[in-house]
Amino acid sequence: MPVNKDSPVGVFDSGIGGLTVLQRIMEALPRENTVYLGDTARSPYGTKSAETVLRYSFENSDFLIQKGVKIVVVACNTSTAIALEALKESLSIPVVGVIEPGVKRALEKTSSKRIGVIGTEATIQSGAYTRALKALDSGVEVYSRSCPLFVPLVEEGWLDHPVVNMTVESYLGSLKQSGIDTLILGCTHYPLLKKAIRKFMGRGVELVDSAEETAKAVGAILRQRSLGRARGKGSASFFVTDVPDRFVKVGRRFLGEKVDSAVRIER
Numbered sequence: 557m558p559v560n561k562d563s564p565v566g567v568f569d570s571g572i573g574g575l576t577v578l579q580r581i582m583e584a585l586p587r588e589n590t591v592y593l594g595d596t597a598r599s600p601y602g603t604k605s606a607e608t609v610l611r612y613s614f615e616n617s618d619f620l621i622q623k624g625v626k627i628v629v630v631a632c633n634t635s636t637a638i639a640l641e642a643l644k645e646s647l648s649i650p651v652v653g654v655i656e657p658g659v660k661r662a663l664e665k666t667s668s669k670r671i672g673v674i675g676t677e678a679t680i681q682s683g684a685y686t687r688a689l690k691a692l693d694s695g696v697e698v699y700s701r702s703c704p705l706f707v708p709l710v711e712e713g714w715l716d717h718p719v720v721n722m723t724v725e726s727y728l729g730s731l732k733q734s735g736i737d738t739l740i741l742g743c744t745h746y747p748l749l750k751k752a753i754r755k756f757m758g759r760g761v762e763l764v765d766s767a768e769e770t771a772k773a774v775g776a777i778l779r780q781r782s783l784g785r786a787r788g789k790g791s792a793s794f795f796v797t798d799v800p801d802r803f804v805k806v807g808r809r810f811l812g813e814k815v816d817s818a819v820r821i822e823r
Contacts, residue, residue: 566625571599573744574631602676637684658766675742
């Protein structure tokens with residue numbers, strides 16, 4: 557299907573966290589139409605094998621392409637870590653992930669070259685952040701930690717619950733002692749826990765949320781290819797692979813009333 561300026565921007569995630577990326581895209585590019593796919597029936601991806609994540613990522617991309625999108629944004633850190641390069645090689649339209657934009661921002665922020673990365677088990681085990689950071693600056697020291705309980709805490713809405721502070725302290729204690737001055741939030745759910753993470757890590761540690769940088773990268777690609785929508789106000793469509801009710805309820809924590817409904821697709 558040929559794409560043009562009015563074709564939508566496609567975004568997929570393993571579930572709901574990618575709405576933080578979509579939010580930034582909608583703010584930075586308000587004229588763009590967007591199509592969001594949350595693979596809620598198979599979430600989370602962070603505990604799945606690389607082969608499974610790769611297959612899911614291609615299925616999600618195929619769905620978006622069938623919707624006529626002009627760019628695919630992989631808003632899932634796990635999918636970006638495992639599938640981004642394969643998607644770039646296979647798809648005929650641009651593909652943007654969330655790792656490289658966050659890495660570039662972290663390197664701009666750090667003065668000590670001691671950077672922490674937190675994410676799902678699959679993202680951390682892939683080593684994608686460490687490779688990306690070292691590729692741009694071989695002298696950087698990277699300290700990684702998987703935080704598997706953060707995603708369910710966010711999706712339960714326990715953002716200010718006492719258990720959040722206990723979990724943050726348990727996961728990030730060693731990172732705090734390591735002397736990092738920059739911490740990459742390597743999962744799209746984690747920005748919703750910024751308050752607790754910042755409180756524990758202290759003011760001396762910069763938190764990097766790659767969503768804003770990813771939105772800038774999308775805008776740059778659309779401009780380079782003369783694919784930016786010139787007029788009108790963008791609209792958003794939401795698709796999920798499980799019952800929409802929970803997606804809409806939790807999604808409103810990310811995007812407010814803009815998430816008014818979602819269409820379930822079969823897998």
